[in-house]
Amino acid sequence: MRDRSSADSSLLRTAAGMRWWLVVASLWLLVALTIPDAEARNRPRNQNGEILRGRRRRKDGQGFGRARAGRTRPLKIRLVPGPSIPVVPVEGNALLQQPYKNIQEQHATYNVIPEPDLSLDISGDSPVPNDPSDVVTPLTQEEIQKILWREAEQHREEEERVKKKEEARRKRRKQRKEQEEKQRKIAEEMRKQEEEALRLQEEKELEEWSRQVEEEQKRRQEEEEDRRQKEEAEREARERERKLEEERKRQEEMLREELLDLVEKEKERREEENERREEENERREEENERREEENERREEDNERREEENERHEEEKEEQEEEVWLRGDVFQMLPKEPEEPEEPDLLPAPIPRPPVATEEEQVETEETGEGEDREIIAVNRGGLPPGCDISDVTATCENAKLTHFPPLAIPELKSLSLEGNSISSIPAGAFNGIPNLEWINLKKNKLTSAGIDAKAFKGLKKLTRLYLDGNLLDVVPSDLPPTLQELKINENRLRGIDENSFQDLSSLVILELEGNLLSEGNVDPLAFAPLIQLSYLRLGRNHFRTVPQGLPKSLLELYLENNLIEEISETVFNQTSNLNIVSLRHNKLEETRIAPLAWINHRYLESIDLSYNKLYMVPSYLPRSLVHLVLLGNNIERIPGYVFAHMQPGLEYLYLSYNKLDGEGTEPESFFGAYHSLVELCLDHNQLVVVPSGINEMTNLHFLRLDNNMIRSIPDEAICDPNHSGDSTLVAVRLENNYIDPQKISPMAFSCVRSASSVVLKPQKTK
DSSP states (O other), rough: HHHHHHHHHHHHHHHHHHHHHHHHHHHHHHHHHHHHHHHHHHHHHHTTBBBSSSOOOOTOOOOOOTTTTOOOOOOOOEEOOSOOOOOOOOOOOOHHHHHHHHHHHHOEEEEEEEEOOEEEETSSSHHHHHHHHOBBBBHHHHHHHHHHHHHHHHHHHHHHHHHHHHHHHHHHHHHHHHHHHHHHHHHHHHHHHHHHHHHHHHHHHHHHHHHHHHHHHHHHHHHHHHHHHHHHHHHHHHHHHHHHHHHHHHHHHHHHHHHHHHHHHHHHTTTHHHHHHHHHHHHHHHHHHHHHHHHHHHHHHHHHHHHHHHHHHHHHHHHHHOOOTOOOGGGOOSSSOSSSTTTTTTTOOOOOOSHHHHHHOOOOOOOOOOOHHHHHHHOTTTTTTTTTTTTTTEEEEEEOOOOOOOOOOOOEEEEOTTTTOOOOOOTTTTTTTTOOOOOOOOOOOBBEEEEEESSSSSSSSSOEOOOOSSOOSSOOOOOOOOOOEEEEOOOOOOOOOOTTTTTTOOOEEEEEOSSOOOOOBOOOOTTTOOTOOOEEESEEEOOOSSOOOOOOTTEEEEESSOOOBBBBTTTTTTTTOOEEEEEOSSSSOOGGGOSSSSSSOOSSEEEEOSSOSSSSSSSSSOOOOOEOOOOTOOOOOOTTTTTTTTTSOOEEEEOOOOOOTTSOOOOOTTTOOOOOEEEEEEOSSSSOOOOTTTTGGOOOOEEOOOOOOOOOOOTTSSSSSTTOOOOOOEEEEOOOOOOGGGOGGGGGGBBBSSSGGEEEEEEOOO
């Protein structure tokens, strides 16, 4: 019993102590709640009555501290042991349920005592408690829970607010970065566009400047060429005029002397009639001799002119560096054959005595008073001054004629009016010369409107008509059906319609070079009436394709200096008899030549594709091909078996001035031409070795390998040591390479007929 009493007394003392501490904690809590409100009432306010925030704690150290944003610091709570009080968990606050649950599980009783606010003393070394006489009121469990809940709620709100600020800051930063990236991309794109526009503008300006420079250079060159040609023509005209003037003065002097002699001899005519007749015969003989001398001089002038033309042609060939050998069929017919020397159409007239000798004599009649006799000139059928007539040929070249002369010479067969200023031909211009067979009206000023529609209709025997170098824009109408040769080169023809060559069924040669013709203004039926046409020249026009409707009888076709880019499969279907085709100076590529364009032609032997845009030897060439000219292209390769299908075989192959190198030929490149090839030109290329297969060519006569990059000549490169037949190789050219002649074996040229025919010098230096 004593023990139980002592235990009960100790429990009572413990409970009393705990109650005392609970009272002290309550008092401290009351002080903590009341003092801040008093301090808030005493704080300074602004004009609107709002408390000023952000001030520092009072220097005396009293009062509760404030947070930086003006909020009251959270109350510090201390749990002390106390009487057992049931803990009621607050619904909806999971944060507070767990601590109280733990406390309840531990069966411990505590009292909540707010910690006093300690302030620093004056020296600031140690905290000093407030007045100990302050009454502390104990808090109930619900108040403590509310305080804790409020603190937790404020803490959660603070975290959410901080989190929202952080999210808003991140969002703004992300939006700012995205906007900056977008602006940077836009700026970069604008900069690229500006740079591209500037580059395009610079390229356009550079191209425009280059074009202007080229046009200016071309214009200057054309002006210089025109000026030079004009000066040359003027110089030649002055020279001819001077010679004609000298000849005229000489003739006048001779006539004057003859007239004086006649006047002096007239007084003794009756007494010396026989002597006068003898002298007259002598004079006639002298006149005939003079005419013969004039004819000889004219022939010499023609020969000199031919020599000058040949010299000009040679100079032109040297400028173009085009070397032709004897196998070149494209130079067989000259561009402008000398007239009238063409025996195939009009034989040269046979000289015969003059028809009317009495009219050509100078007759005199004596007057009754013994005065000077009247001199009657020779009747030349209206032939104007500056013209010559010989038998049946009249020549009025460069005679400064402005109108067609009214001639009345029925027996005349050839008339040349070249180099005058005739602009029109009236309807009856040829009434007095109806038997003309050849008319030359080159280099005049004839226009289509100036030629009467029936001007040539009365010429029943006309076979040749030359109208080169005039101003015609259409083909003259109503040409004689007997016409066999028609030349309208270097005019202004703008089109050929269906009726341009109507009734010209006898026409054999037609030349229309240097005009404004194209596939768009040439009617496909224009050539249909020309059933005997065999020779057609359409060079220096504006054709982009081969014209359609070519006559079936055509043998030779010349389309040089056009803009032809392709050859279709059907363009030569009707011209199965073609023998020669020239397409020099066009824009052909090997891929634009149709495989069936001409491979089956049985008579097509010669093709000229020089100065085009070929990069390799075209395939599907005609089976009957004999001559192939490919000068001045960009040929880099000769495909294998490209000549294998030809029968009887290719004989002349010209590949000069191309880009063949060491890999441009194959062992099978010349297959099919080993026994047929006669001339092979591979000069002015980039060959480093002699192409294989040359030593197997058993019929080769001429070989050109000059102006390449060949450094050595093996023994079997050109000559086959196993060949036992007669040698056919006549000439070999190897100059301007990198060959050392001293290192060449004597057997290298054993198949050449003459050692002097091998040209090895000069050679290039390394």
